[in-house]
Amino acid sequence: MTEQHSSALAGRERIRPDRPEWAAGDIPPHRRPLPLITRDALTVPTARPTHDRLAALNEQRHVGTWSPEVAELRERGAAIRRETLPDLEKYLRQLTGNVERNGGVVHRAATPADARAAIERIARENGVRLVVKSKSMATEEIHLNSHLTAHGIEVVETDLGEYIVQLADERPSHIVGPALHKSRQDVADLFGQLAGDVVSGEPDDLAAFARTRLRADFKAAGMGISGVNFAAADTGTLAIVTNEGNADMVTSQPRIHVAVMTVEKVIPRFADLGVLVPLLCDAATKQRVSVYQTLVNGPRREGETDGPEQLHLVILDNGRTKALGTPQEEVLACIRCGNCQIACPVYRTVGGGHPYSAVYGGPIGAVLGPLLGERPNQDSDLPFLSSLCGACFDACPVKIPIPDLLVNLRAEHERARPDARTARAGWRAWSLVWRTETGFRVTLAAARLAGRLLPERLLARLPGPGRGWAGGRTLPPLREAGAFRRWFRRREETRDRKENRARDRRQA
C-alpha cells in the first residue's frame, strides 16, 4: 500500500451522528409521506435557527432582485443555457472530441450505476486507496462516496461545508452551502468530537483546523474527484469555481483527476464563461466573481510542473435527457447556484434541504428530483412541497419558471399515482358541480348548513381538507357561506322597489 490513510478523517469513529434520517446514501424506496417528514423536521432543534439565518441572508442579499448589470447578464445567461437544449447530443459530442484532443478520457454514463462502475474501475486499475474530492452534486446523485468506501477506497471531502457534512454523516442541505443548517458552535462541537479535544468556534480557528487536516490528504491521495460547473464544447475546458481553492488542489495534486458532470453542464463556447461565471457567483454568494476559477484543459503536458497524469471526464445522464423536448426541459438550464433554495420560505421553514428526502432539496430539487428517480414514481410527490409562492422564479439567474414546472409535475403525479382514484373522482365531481349555477348554490347552502348545525370541533374532525386546516387554525366561518350574494340580492330588490315606486309616482 503506497498511500497512507486519510488524516482529515482520523478520529471519525469518535463522532456520533445525531440525524440518521439525514444520512447520505440511497433514500429508502418507501420513505414516510412528506407531510409527516416535514412535520417532524419542524421540531428538530436546528430548524428554527436555520430558518432565521436563511431568512436574514435572503433579506441581506435582496434575493429575487438584480442589479442592472447582473440583470443584463441574467438575460444573456438564460439564453445561453437554453441554446444547447434543442441539440444537446451535438454539443456533448463536440465536448467529448475536444476533451479527448486535450488528452482526456471521456466516459458516458446513462445511470448512476454506470458512473459508479466507471469511477471505481479507474480507481482499481490505478491502485488508488485514497481519494480527495471537491464539491460535486453529481457525485451525491450517484452516492459515490459510500460506493467507493464499500470497495475499500477512502474518500475525503475537501470543500469545508462538504467536509463538515461528511463528518456528521449527513447529506448536503444546500447546493452551495452544504452545512448551512449548522451553526458555528455545531461545527466546533463536531470538530471537537473528531479531535477528541475542545475546538474553538471562531471561524478562523475552524477553517485552520480543516485546512491543517486536509493538507496532508491532498499530498497523499492517488485520485482527485471534482465536479464541473461548466464544460465548454468548443475547447473542451472544464470550469470549476470555488472560494477555498480546494478544486485547484484536487485537480492538480493527485496522479489522476476524475471530473464528474451531468449532461446539461455543457455550454456552447468558452467565451460564455464570461457571462455564466459572474452570473453564477452573483446568484450563489453575491460575489462579483469567486475567489478561484479552475479551468482544466487536459492532463499534465510535456514540460509542465504539475497537474495529473490522467484526466477522466464522466458525463452522467440519470434521466435528464427524458425531459428534452418537453416543457420540463427548462430545468436543464439550471446552473446550481442554490439561490432558489435561499429564496424559498418552505425550504427555510423546514430547516433546509434534508426533509425533502432527496439529493436536491428546495424548489429546484422538487422539479429535478422526479426526473432523476430510478424507481417508478420516485419523488413524484416532491412538487407538492411548495406553496407556489414564486420566489424561486424571481431568484433564478437563468429564469427557470419553477412554479409552472411544479404545477405540470403535480398533474403528472396525479395522473400516474395508483391511489389517486378518490382524488380524481372528487375533483371531477367538483368541476361538474361548479360548472352549473345550481350546483354552486347547492354547495354554498350545504356549507352554510354544515357551518350552522355542526360544531367546529366536529367539522374539524371530518375527513377532507378541513382536518388538515383545523389542526392549527380556526375554520373559516362557513355559516356565512352565500351571505354576500344574499346581501347583494337584497340591495338589488330594495333598489328595484324604490325605482318602481318612483316610476309609479311619476306615472300617477
Added chain:
Amino acid sequence: MTEADTSARPRPARVALFTSCMGDLAAGGPARATVEVLEAMGCTVELPRGQTCCGQPALNSGYPAEAGALLDRWLRIFAPYDAVVTPAGSCAAFLHHHLGRLREPTPGQRALIQRTYEFSQFVVAYGAGLRLRLRGSVTYHDSCHMARTLGERRAPRELLARIEELKVREMAGCDTCCGFGGTFAAKFPDVSVAMADTKLGTAAASGADWLVSADPGCLLHLSGRARKAGPPVHTRHLAEIVRDALVPAEVPAGPGAATEVPA
C-alpha cells in the same frame, strides 16, 4: 408584468364583480366592501349570477382539465362586461398568467383578461376622486401571486398612502409567503402554520394595528392562525380598509345611486 395603464381611458360603465369562490364561501366581507367602494367611485356594479370559480384550486392540485373547464365557464360568464374587478389578488393573477398556459385564447378572451383587475388596480386607475380618511396604522402583506405573478406591488401601497391619517408600517419580509398556498395549507398543515407564525410575528413586530392584504386566502389562513394560537394580530382586507376610509359625504345616498365623481 400586467400593471394596468389606464390613465387615458374613461371609467368602465358596466363593472362585474368576480367574487371568487372563497368570497362566496367564507370571505363575503371583502366582496361587500369592494362593491361599496366601487359604487362610491360611481360605478354600477353587477354580480353575474352564474359565476363560480376560476379553476385555480384544481390546477394547483394537479387537475388541469377540471381547472380548464371552470376557466372556460369564467370566460363566458364575464365576457359581456366592460371591466371585471375581484378582491382576490391570487385569482386575478391566475387568470392573467394561466389563461395562455391552459388554453389558446382568442383575441376577445385576451382582451377580457386585460380588463380584469385586482381591486386596488382598479381603484388606483379610476378612483382618483375618492376622499379617504382613516385613523390607525396598517402593515401590508404582499400576497405571492399578486406580487409576483400579477406583478402588482405598487397599487395597494399607493391606495393605502392616499388614506389620510393612516400610517403604513412596512414589515420585514412583506412579500414572504404566509404559508397559505391553496391546498398546500391542508396538505402540509404543519409547515403552513409555521409559515403563518413567521408572518404574524413580523406583522406584530411592525407595531401596526392591522395586517392588510388583498387576498382573502392569505387572510383566512392568517386570521385563523392568529385566533387559534398565533400572535394577536388583527387582519383586514384592503377593500375593507378603503371602505372604512370612505369619507361619509362621498358615500352614495342609497344603494347603487351613483354619485358622480370626477375621474
